[in-house]
Amino acid sequence: xxxxxxxxxxxxxxxxxxxxxxxxxxxxxxxxxxxxxxxxxxxxxxxxxxxxxxxxxxxxxxxxxxxxxxxxxxxxxxxxxxxxxxxxxxxxxxxxxxxxxxxxxxxxxxxxxxxxxxxxxxxxxxxxxxxxxxxxxxxxxxxxxxxxxxxxxxxxxxxxxxxxxxxxxxxxxxxxxxxxxxxxxxxxxxxxxxxxxxxxxxxxxxxxxxxxxxxxxxxxxxxxxxxxxxxxxxxxxxxxxxxxxxxxxxxxxxxxxxxxxxxxxxxxxxxxxxxxxxxxxxxxxxxxxxxxxxxxxxxxxxxxxxxxxxxxxxxxxxxxxxxxxxxxxxxxxxxxxxxxxxxxxxxxxxxxxxxxxxxxxxxxxxxxxxxxxxxxxxxxxxxxxxxxxxxxxxxxx
Ligand code: ADP
Numbered sequence: 001x002x003x004x005x006x007x008x009x010x011x012x013x014x015x016x017x018x019x020x021x022x023x024x025x026x027x028x029x030x031x032x033x034x035x036x037x038x039x040x041x042x043x044x045x046x047x048x049x050x051x052x053x054x055x056x057x058x059x060x061x062x063x064x065x066x067x068x069x070x071x072x073x074x075x076x077x078x079x080x081x082x083x084x085x086x087x088x089x090x091x092x093x094x095x096x097x098x099x100x101x102x103x104x105x106x107x108x109x110x111x112x113x114x115x116x117x118x119x120x121x122x123x124x125x126x127x128x129x130x131x132x133x134x135x136x137x138x139x140x141x142x143x144x145x146x147x148x149x150x151x152x153x154x155x156x157x158x159x160x161x162x163x164x165x166x167x168x169x170x171x172x173x174x175x176x177x178x179x180x181x182x183x184x185x186x187x188x189x190x191x192x193x194x195x196x197x198x199x200x201x202x203x204x205x206x207x208x209x210x211x212x213x214x215x216x217x218x219x220x221x222x223x224x225x226x227x228x229x230x231x232x233x234x235x236x237x238x239x240x241x242x243x244x245x246x247x248x249x250x251x252x253x254x255x256x257x258x259x260x261x262x263x264x265x266x267x268x269x270x271x272x273x274x275x276x277x278x279x280x281x282x283x284x285x286x287x288x289x290x291x292x293x294x295x296x297x298x299x300x301x302x303x304x305x306x307x308x309x310x311x312x313x314x315x316x317x318x319x320x321x322x323x324x325x326x327x328x329x330x331x332x333x334x335x336x337x338x339x340x341x342x343x344x345x346x347x348x349x350x351x352x353x354x355x356x357x358x359x360x361x362x363x364x365x366x367x368x369x370x371x372x373x374x375x376x377x378x379x380x381x382x383x384x385x386x387x388x389x390x391x392x393x394x395x396x397x
Contacts, residue, residue: 002026002078003390004087005383006063010124011035013062017070017077017084018387026077027070031062043069045077059128060135063087084139087132088390090180090382091143092121092228095171099148100389103129103141111143114171117227119265142390146228149183150176152218157315160225176222178204180382182212185323187385188378190217192363199316201309204380205335206326207278208234211305213312213319221315223308229265232304235278238268239304273297280328280335302338309339313346319373322348325380331360340375347372 001021007014014030029043039056042049043066050069056062070078078084089103094110101107108126115122129141158174159167167173185202202212209232212222223231233239241264249260271278274297276286286294313319323329324336333356340350349371358364358377367375 001085001391002083003387004066004084005386005390006087006089007383008059008089008121008125008128010120013059013066013128015066016383016387018384020387020391023384023387029066029069031056031065034058034062041065043075045070045075048075050075058131060131063132064135081136081139086140086142086390086394088142088144088386088393089125089129090146090386091125092118092146092177093175094143094145095175098145098151098175100142100144100393102393103133103143107143140394142393144180144386144389144393146177146179147175148389149179150174150212150219150222153221157221172226174222174225175227176210176212176219177224177228178208178210178212178222179219180385181325181380182210182214182219182222184381184385185325185378186214186217188363189321189323189376192376192378193321193374198320199318200321200323201312201316201319202323202325203305203309203329203339204326205232205305205324205328205332208237209239209301209305209326209328211308211312213315215316221312232308233273233301234269235280236266236269236271238264238272270297270301273300280332284332284334298335298338302335305335305339310346318347321374321376323376323378325378330377330379333358336366336375336377348375350375 003018003020005016005018011034012030012032013034016025017027019026027043027045032040034056035058037055038053040053042051056065067081070076071080093114094107095114097107097110108129111122111126132141153176160173162172181204182202186200189198189200190196197216200214204210208228210222210224213220225231229237230240246260250257269278270280270283274283274294276283276291276294283294283297287298328335336355337350337352340348349368351366351368355366358366361379363378365374365376
């Protein structure tokens, strides 16, 4: 069965085509600058990459183009569009409508109603899904919500101490995100360690960041809360923050609540603290050259990861493995070393030579042979999880 997995940005569309159950990736591609005069497109089928520049009006046109590429008589890998069983989306938030679902009007309305929680994603996904439903009415669309993996978090780790009815009535709780990534990493650790009864702390550190504690492959706690703006600091988003600071900011800056929320989610994080960049590579480089604010940003980032790590060792009663993944987790030996520093008391011993010599994109154990807790770097594969879940969802339907 062929499944297309779509990853949407406000002006971009990236995709991978999988064949399941073999899980073979047949093609990948992307279109950037959708809606502009010249959109940049690429497609890679059987290792052959082709690039072009042409105007692509909207996400439906982008999907149309992708399907043309995949069915191209010479370069394509499909005989016809009918071979595509469904399109799966790594959708973000629809409150109680979590898990994996075939896209319906009710789901789209819920995503739109809850746009405040994921303003960069929900409106855009809902709009693109609406376009796709009218352009390709026979093609099932499936939303794999990022909150799905965290449905197993018990109430004591999930509830805010607000009037209880608010949690029920307004769905205000720690939902957790990056579900596809944490799910993939946990499944992969079962394969790598050869057993399922594992206590694993996964660290997804990239543009946005979260830690997750899982027992037997089931999420028990995660650092992102009601919104993906919370928990650890992010590239330009604030992370955990006290809402009681808002009245002061409202009075002193003269900005509106909407403007301040936008500031906190675009001028905070590594960017806000360092004043240098939202990209961890730039911040590391500036810190190495002696920029004190850049060093401070890294220190705050590492300290917050270590606080959650300590908490999750307690939640799980120790850990079998700690896993680093995503752009920073897979590539920054500096951050990994700083997170694991002086953790021998908890059975965590990094092999510094292995940590610093890891080839890009590799999957490897970076703890010493005697380390009680194994430390791994595992490249995440969120698209594969969405492809698997899409097959499950259309199977159920
Ligand atoms: P997202 O998909 O959330 O945008 P990624 O998982 O691709 O994010 O991570 C992107 C981030 O990874 C970049 O912003 C950059 O800060 C970080 N990154 C990539 N390579 C390195 C590196 N070699 N060292 C440190 N950070 C890196």
